[in-house]
Amino acid sequence: MGNPKAFLTIERKEAGYRPIHDRIHDFGEVEQTLNQNDRRVQASRCMDCGVPFCHWACPLGNKPPEWNDALYKGDWQLAYELLHSTNDFPEFTGRICPGLCEKACVLNLMEHEPTTNREDEAAICEYAWEEGYIKVEKPERNEHSVAVVGAGPAGLVAANRLNHKGYKVTVYDARENAGGLLRYGIPNFKLNKEVIDRRMEQLKAEGIDFQFGTHVVSDKKNVAPIQNDPTLGKDKIVSFDELSKKYDAVIVCTGTPEARDLKIPGRDLDGxxxxxxxxxxxxxxxxxxxxxxxxxxxxxxxxxxxxxxxxxxxxxxxxxxxxxxxxxxxxxxxxxxxxxxxxxxxxxxxxxxxxxxxxxxxxxxxxxxxxxxxxxxxxxxxxxxxxxxxxxxxxxxxxxxxxxxxxxxxxxxxxxxxxxAMGFLRPKQPEFPENVFVAGDAANGASLVVRAMASGRDAAEKVDSYVTSKK
CATH class of the missing domain: 3.50.50.60 (FAD/NAD(P)-binding domain)
Known part of the structure; x- marks a missing residue:
């Protein structure tokens, strides 16, 4: 805690949004950024609480006091290393997370001006990309392989974690690219898709194999169309049973594909x-x-x-x-x-x-x-x-x-x-073989991206324990 009085003398300052008359004419990200000096000043407001409720509130267990202190002191690389130790993809959460940690911040209790954790997180990650702190790391392989079904937040985190543990990871997805709702649900004005592409290049370079256009089903004789995209996933069809026999373990991260409908008279009208x-x-x-x-x-x-x-x-x-x-x-x-x-x-x-x-x-x-x-x-x-x-x-x-x-x-x-836009139905999963695990919204129902990421991380640990015990 480099400046113990900062929270008393410095007010919360957000980057804010682009002007309305400007932003409604394009799909560019609406949120702006502070300059590096202002960002470090904002990081100094973190009080390094004896009981950091921000840790408790974050599903990933992020540690804002640690990386905010490093950011304030100008050590951006250390800030990223601390951030990345708990968060695989802070460029995602730094843009679209509602900031559970900020609502639990002690400064939110006292003055309703919590530390700008989410914006600090995004800034740290972007600086890390610009300065080359994020590098391709090719792990030493073990003899085991894992299939991840679904390339959304939970699936990508699970794949990333297991890949770095040495597993040969193959990710299957019915769509033509990775990201799940990050790519096909969240608008570009909140999350530019180049941010996803940038991370995908790294994951592929580190050895994760992505198989797109592949519909993984419970019963190949009764393939249900994907809601909103009935033509997707028809290129290749495989069953969970086939994958469970081919791989040491399988993680199901297929999200909540079925939206809640409103079946009232006139539902079939055009519009x-x-x-x-x-x-x-x-x-x-x-x-x-x-x-x-x-x-x-x-x-x-x-x-x-x-x-x-x-x-x-x-x-x-x-x-x-x-x-x-x-x-x-x-x-x-x-x-x-x-x-x-x-x-x-x-x-x-x-x-x-x-x-x-x-x-x-x-x-x-x-x-x-x-x-x-x-x-x-x-x-x-x-x-x-x-x-x-x-x-x-x-x-x-x-x-x-x-x-x-x-x-x-x-x-x-x-x-x-x-x-x-009435939410999504919690999927009912069939009975899977013992080496099949379920994570993210597929397990818990529709929730926040940060919770899906935490679930993917936990699933990776369960898979590792399972495969190790079998070995």
Missing amino acids: VYFALEMLSQQNRVLAGEDIPKDQLVNAKGKDVLVIGGGDTGSDCIGTAHRQGSKSVTQIEIMPKPPVGPDDPNNPWPTWPRTLKTTSSHEEGCIRRWNINSLEFIGKNGKLTGVKVQPIDWKPNPEGGRPIMVEAGEPEIIKAQMVLL
């Missing part, structure tokens, strides 16, 4: 889409893929209604703006969260479930809560609006889920496009 149909396609368009005009999911000139109040819904709002939408409305069936910074139901150091306003919301959006969707309305097979109704929630006298009650008259929200 009602799952959120990922839009987000995935837009990322592919930006990657240079040619999408037939009649298959485009585009909001240009349309009144857009986003159903679902989470991060995926926010991503739809920002994407709709950049596609040239006429208007954007977001509705949520649950009540409006309390306006922060404190949440009486989740006091510090737990995560406060307070109202979140993202960069996409700032760009323009009507937001409404306690709204239930009743019917999609259309004309000549095309969506024209959605019939909704204000509702309220009352306690269930028998306990459990609250009871929904009507709280107003039905109304129609004008819309030519609806995006369903």
